[in-house]
Amino acid sequence: MPIGLPSYDEAAAHVASRAAEILNRPHLIDTVALAAAYGRVLAHAIRADRNMPSFPRSTRDGFACRAAEASTHQWLAVAGSIRAGNPPAGPLPTASSWEIMTGAAVPFGADSVAMLEHVENFEGKIRLNSGRTLDPGENVILEGAEARAGDDLIPAGTRLGPAQIAAAAACGHATLQVFVKPRVAILTTGDELVSVAENPASGQIRNSNAPMLAALVSAAGGQPWLLPTATDDPSAVEAAIAEALWADMVLISGGVSAGKFDLVEPALARLGAQVRFTGVRIQPGKPLVYCEIPRSGDTPAAQAFGLPGNPISSAATFLLFAAPTLAALSGSREVRPNFSLARLARRVEGKPGLTRFVPSTCEFHPLAGAATEVAPVNWKGSGDLAAFALANCFIAVPEGVDCLSAGELVRILPF
Ligand code: AMP
Numbered sequence: 186m187p188i189g190l191p192s193y194d195e196a197a198a199h200v201a202s203r204a205a206e207i208l209n210r211p212h213l214i215d216t217v218a219l220a221a222a223y224g225r226v227l228a229h230a231i232r233a234d235r236n237m238p239s240f241p242r243s244t245r246d247g248f249a250c251r252a253a254e255a256s257t258h259q260w261l262a263v264a265g266s267i268r269a270g271n272p273p274a275g276p277l278p279t280a281s282s283w284e285i286m287t288g289a290a291v292p293f294g295a296d297s298v299a300m301l302e303h304v305e306n307f308e309g310k311i312r313l314n315s316g317r318t319l320d321p322g323e324n325v326i327l328e329g330a331e332a333r334a335g336d337d338l339i340p341a342g343t344r345l346g347p348a349q350i351a352a353a354a355a356c357g358h359a360t361l362q363v364f365v366k367p368r369v370a371i372l373t374t375g376d377e378l379v380s381v382a383e384n385p386a387s388g389q390i391r392n393s394n395a396p397m398l399a400a401l402v403s404a405a406g407g408q409p410w411l412l413p414t415a416t417d418d419p420s421a422v423e424a425a426i427a428e429a430l431w432a433d434m435v436l437i438s439g440g441v442s443a444g445k446f447d448l449v450e451p452a453l454a455r456l457g458a459q460v461r462f463t464g465v466r467i468q469p470g471k472p473l474v475y476c477e478i479p480r481s482g483d484t485p486a487a488q489a490f491g492l493p494g495n496p497i498s499s500a501a502t503f504l505l506f507a508a509p510t511l512a513a514l515s516g517s518r519e520v521r522p523n524f525s526l527a528r529l530a531r532r533v534e535g536k537p538g539l540t541r542f543v544p545s546t547c548e549f550h551p552l553a554g555a556a557t558e559v560a561p562v563n564w565k566g567s568g569d570l571a572a573f574a575l576a577n578c579f580i581a582v583p584e585g586v587d588c589l590s591a592g593e594l595v596r597i598l599p600f
């Protein structure tokens with residue numbers, strides 16, 4: 186790390202290179218039912234168990250035929266009928282067609298399917314409508330055209346979404362081997378915090394970071410473990426972090442700025458933590474601490490993040506730095522924050538010497554071809570939960586940029 190605070194890019198590159206090392210470590214494997222596999226990370230590649238499709242499949246309701254015959258507009262006798270699920274039929278006699286339903290096997294001898302809507306049908310014969318022609322292969326997916334038996338369909342390390350679950354089901358996987366979810370300890374600190382169910386006295390606030398971080402951890406593929414809130418007392422903070430070391434990752438919220446009761450860094454030092462960086466040139470979230478805390482025996486050090494306590498700072502620093510590390514611990518190959526682009530609706534100011542992450546709302550545009558639109562929310566600092574509740578992304582304003590203008594394509598980090 187450079188002398189002085191790293192820039193966002195430097196800190197992100199550091200986290201990414203550490204994440205790549207973590208990803209290469211062996212990960213524990215679990216077996217889950219396919220129905221419970223959504224969001225889990227695949228431990229072994231999924232291969233096609235047979236040709237896909239395993240028979241030439243019609244993509245339309247209509248009449249299987251020979252394209253060359255149909256295109257002459259001669260009448261073709263309907264020699265049979267086949268529906269999805271029937272064993273392959275045929276062979277197709279010359280000058281004939283075969284009634285066929287979507288998903289059925291194209292009879293031997295046929296090379297195409299004329300759509301029902303494109304033929305005249307009269308007394309057991311069909312004829313392609315005048316002005317239409319049919320090409321060989323039209324409306325037919327040949328056996329093995331999508332994949333051949335044994336082909337890799339989904340690589341290990343893929344986080345399973347609906348599309349991958351469908352492919353796994355098609356290949357006969359009622360259960361899947363996935364990586365065990367990393368356990369993530371969430372330790373909130375601060376004398377002012379009371380639980381969600383309590384009525385805060387004057388000067389107190391409800392602990393909103395604990396459930397917010399739990400949600401972020403779940404969404405990022407971890408298993409959240411909420412610890413009791415630690416008071417702003419050196420030994421309480423140290424004991425709580427020591428307890429948290431049962432987890433693979435430790436998120437400590439609060440107590441990392443320069444205030445009198447910011448006790449996290451000294452506690453981390455007493456626990457022998459190896460600090461990777463402390464502070465990043467970002468706003469919000471500048472006091473972020475990233476370190477590794479040794480654990481007993483052969484257990485790899487816990488990845489630990491001291492997140493600034495302000496809720497928007499905690500969320501931003503989690504998404505930017507902790508989420509990629511958590512992805513690596515979970516065995517996922519997607520170890521970078523998921524930035525995308527959107528068209529800016531309103532001007533956003535930069536901050537000299539810092540990369541800004543501005544809580545914003547992005548909306549998919551209903552018009553085809555129009556970019557996603559993003560607008561900053563009107564926020565009063567990084568503790569403004571009323572404004573944050575309207576946001577679904579951060580706009581990144583790079584360091585050195587005075588302002589982003591309306592109409593520009595800007596980087597956003599959705600959450
Ligand atoms: P700190 O990082 O501990 O200096 O806290 C910065 C600000 O975030 C203070 O206003 C805290 O009251 C607030 N804060 C700290 N922890 C939490 C939490 N768990 N939930 C909501 N706000 C918090």
Ligand code: MG
Pocket residue numbers: 374375376439440446494
């Ligand atoms: Mg505090």
